[in-house]
Amino acid sequence: MRDRRLYRTGCIGLEHVGWVRAADAAAIRRYPRLQGALSADVAVIGGGLLGTSLALHLRERGVGVVLLEAGDIGFGASGRNAGHVATHVEGMRLPAGIRRLPEGGARYLDLVRSGPAVVDELVRRFGIACNYTPSGHIVLTNRTGDIPHLEEGQRYWESQGIAMELLDAAATEAATGSSRFVAGLRQRSGGRINSYAYTHGLAAAAAGLGARVFTHSAVTGVQRRDNRWSVSTDGGSVLAGQVVACTNAYVTEAIPRMTRAFYPGIPGVVSFKPLPASVADALVPSGATLSQLGVPAAVQKDVTGRFYFASIPAPGRADRAEPFARALRNWLRKTFPRLDGEALEVEAYWTGRTANTLDGLPRIHDIAPGFLAPIACNGLGITTCTQFGRVLAEAIHRDRYDELPTRLTAPARYPLRFLYDPAVSVMVQGMALRGRLRGALD
């Protein structure tokens, strides 16, 4: 019963998360709980991609940082996502609202474009063991009628400055190891990553540069005191000139203005036990992450030979691994007939929580002078959170908030929040049905 609630809220323990099993345990560092009173230039709340990237980039600029995480590093969406370092998935376009951002969205677009390269550079520079493979992403189709759609996608993304390659049937087969597809649209930048290990790597790099990182230290309140902010946990407190709440959809009542500032979504991911190298190596030899037109899911095979499949659970079924496992098994067997004799056993199933805005754009909320809350880098969170941490560190360091890719805003209260996840879930089931009817799984 308790697990059921945890699955439905995207909070099931990290021990259920496949990325934790696939990570190199030696690269995962543990941190103490906060005890006693500290002071810092900046208190960062939340040890996900955004909080750890911010802490790292602040330390690179010589700013004093304390990072407080309620659970372990990566407990939120950052440790549980699908591991696609991408600028888009199946048929996606940049949100239309981008044009209303500073400089007509040029700065934001620049972050999107350079996101994969920035992740790549950090992984290399800090030697982060997160199985990052810059192998790109392919949107696949098994229907010749979809080829004009892929061509249109290529024109669109290239007009945004992101190089794409249209693959014919032979090139798609060479990249995927499957003869099932008639075409694919490949983005060369980006790739696959163990985001749990990457988030830990960012935290370790920040700590290595002098950030003081504390886990199991949930912030219980943030109060103004003598022109500074007092950030309290059960074990201690931090007095800081600036607070940045990077709590995303896992926000608690400690930051009351943020608890209703987004629509919460609950996607899930299933992973299979590693396939023997003799089998796995022939599947997706390009290493690209995959999506398929008509199949509302994201698939990747990581370097350990595990397959991962991310989608949105059916309404009220977030705690059930079996529908996800069945969908992945069906997709794999149709795509790679050579898997027929393989057991394809589930290793892990988990869910996570995303913070969504109506226009699909992230926000940097200005809660009070010296108290910011960036949220909603979803879908593209691995690159966007890394990038927002970097540009926010620069803005804080130089006191130049006018140079950010989004304007500082006041948090809005989103109505009827309880309807969002079921509505998305119904929509995704509809997409899956339409895809089946149109023969996406033939």
Ligand SMILES: Cc1cc2nc3c(=O)[nH]c(=O)nc-3n(C[C@H](O)[C@H](O)[C@H](O)COP(=O)(O)OP(=O)(O)OC[C@H]3O[C@@H](n4cnc5c(N)ncnc54)[C@H](O)[C@@H]3O)c2cc1C
């Ligand atoms: C299932 C799933 C699949 C996804 N797939 C992809 C993908 O393939 N590619 C991609 O780019 N993006 C993907 N995303 C989105 C991406 O994971 C997120 O955008 C990103 O991880 C958000 O990072 P964050 O640091 O903002 O928030 P989180 O990682 O959610 O971190 C917030 C942290 O704040 C902590 N916290 C909350 N309250 C407190 C408090 N009071 N005190 C201290 N700490 C607190 C939480 O414990 C949590 O660790 C996916 C998300 C999910 C859930």
